[in-house]
Amino acid sequence: MRTSESIGPLFARYGLSRSVRTGAHLHAYLLKSGLVVAFRNHLISFYSRCRYPRSARAVFDEIPDPCHVSWSSLVTAYSNNALPREAVGAFRAMRAHGARCNEFALPVVLKCAPDARLGAQVHALAVCTALVEDVFVANALVAMYGGFGMPDEARRMFDEAGGGQNAVSWNGMMSAYVKNDRCEDALEVFREMVWSGVRPNEFGFSCVVNACTGSRDLEAGRQVHAMVVRRGYAEDVFTANALVDMYSKMGDIEMAAVVFEKMPEADVVSWNAFISGCVIHGHDHRALELLLQMKSSGLVPNVHTLSTALKACAGAGAFDLGRQIHGFMIKSNADSDNYIGVGLVDIYSKDGCLDDARKVFDFMSQRDLILWNALIGCSHGGQYAEVLSLFCRMRNEGLALDINRTTLAAVLKSIASLEAICHTRQIHALAVKMGLLSDSHVLNGLIDSYWKCDHLIEAYRVFQERCSDDIISFTSMITALSQCDHSEDAIKLFVQMLRKGLEPDPFVLSSLLNACASLSAFEQGKQVHTHLIKRWFISDVFAGNALVYTYAKCGSIEDADIAFSGLPERGVVSWSAMIGGLAQHGHGKRALELFHKMLDEGVSPNHITMTSVLSACNHAGLVDEAKRYFDSMKKMFGIDRTEEHYACMIDLLGRAGKLEDAMKLVNSMPFQPNAAVWGALLGASRVHKDPELARMAAEKLFILEPEKSGTHVLLANTYASAGMWDEVSNVRKLMKENKVRKEPAMSWVEMKDKVHTFIVGDKSHPRTQDIYRKLDELGDLMSKAGYAPNVEADLHDVDRSEKELLLSHHSERLAVAFALISTPAGAPIRVKKNLRICRDCHVAIKFISQIVSREIIVRDINRFHHFKDGTCSCGDYW
């Protein structure tokens, strides 16, 4: 039979091995032998370790006169079995019964304290009973204050331990700083600790690694890593996990892989940390492969794993896998986890299934702020009104959850698309009320929303009112200006930004490139390019794409090509920019070749790519090819036809002379024909001499774009080329009646840092004499080469010789002549014009390009004309 002495250790052993049946037999034996009271505390502890807190309580209740150890054991039993409220209750009862408060109960109850108030009460008690002197109690106080966001209080507890700190105290102090975003302080604590001769253990190491992650100090992290290896803690799971997490988050994914693969016993957390690192750095497919490996290694993915996996699915476009994960979550009853919810809302919305996203949201029982934000943030796919009602619902039923900057930014994003100024103003007021105007996301959203509502002034006011010394607000404002046709102001604002001493980043430079693109400001574009090179941003994908786009828009397809070749990775935006650029410059065939290369590389086109492709077909005269893409893009690529696609197709048919087919398409399209469509038809009817169609198109355009003078001119041109002079004079009359003023034609060339502007017959330029001498000289050579002025299209009411003289002094010719005399032989010439290039100048510049053996690039209001060796890239159609 058992002796009394052996029973205590037996319970300890049963408790540790959680042999609840064997222990219960022993309990029964004690009952029979009347020995329960003698082993009451062993019993409580045993049941607690076996995760039977209720049984522990039952034993306790049978004790006639519990001692302070019994009370402490009960409190601990609750605490260790995740029943903090019961633990606190038991502690209160212990005090009420006058049991002595010992140094064991205090740390436990501190751990279970629901708030800092109770924590402070226990602190006071510890002071009264002098138990603060105990290092366990002091350490528990450090942890408690650290956990309730009071790192400075924690520090006081730590310092007041009066030299009695042990390793746990140091670790606790580091942890307190890490938890409260004071990672630099945590690192400092670690240094003090090492310096004072305390050897860090695995707890300290995992903590300090987290501090390195939090303060983004990879250098310190690597040093700590070396120390971890030297001291033999590299195999500790927690420490290794922290290292994997650190390398994952800080971009050294390969180092994360090394640590991860060296782990003898990687657990779920290790896998999660590494998989999440892959996702952070965009290796979504690798993440999904790891997920499979993890499963086959026998580990069960948890909610952390799956929420990360959902993000990988969203990034990789693996929507079916996402749905499978959703199914798995439902089966394992874990689908009400908010992290999973956010992942599902995200993936369904990216897959275009907003209804499913909504269902996921509705299913969640405890919706938190981030879930709300996720739903609001994903709903800008056309359901803008929906977002507003969601936002209102959120504010009404949002219980204790406060909306935050992400909410406002998401709402603003939707409102920006709604283009409803009153909503923007309301959110603006709310942002002011909440003191969120200083938040860059909110500010961004407001600027964005205001300019999209056509209130650029208010956008600028928001920008100015805030002490705008950060680069993000400058970026927003520069973007706004360049999108609202104020690209010059955008560039000026950038200069202001530089004067303030702000260092440009890739974002602002990308935005600036767009401004240069819309101005066709080649020289400025090149300057931005040098900024990118100087600051090592040249491998930035966004900036790289913008560079391709800008060079194409600035007339240098060669530079665009170089930028494109230099891109570190090519997304659909890169390919679309290059294909579109080639098309705009008349290299239709090259554009289509590039399109096929893009498909070969597995990149899926979007609707913008398809516009570029159609436009390339247009320029290469590939009518059948275009029809094929146009008819099958939905089936081939899942892309719906947009108004732009129709406009492009109509332009193409018109250009090919198939005016009837073009009209058929106009009548069958699911949109109201817009100005681009009628403009295309008007252009086609001019070239193919169809005055009847021209009249119809022009009448539509008079309504759609009454401010544009080009319509009248084109119509008159069409009549003129058909010899209908009465109609020509009618149009002229109409222009006078409607007070339509022909925008004065203007051309300009950039020369170093100066822009030289010319109007017809301009004599204001300092080198006027040289310019006209050059034109005379060219005129002789052109006549010899067979050039004859074409005065038909000129609408001026003057005689023929005067018309010829006017033609020969058109602004584009003055600009070309000036460029010829100011640049070295053979250099390409770039001229910009604010209207369409005139027919006669088009012929003339073709001759000039041949005579002077130069490439002359003219950007008119619609497109680029590359004149070379007597021909133009537009194929004489524009």
Next chain:
DNA sequence: CTAGGGTTAG
């Protein structure tokens, strides 16, 4: 017989 410090996801 009873106590304190460390890891992963939106």
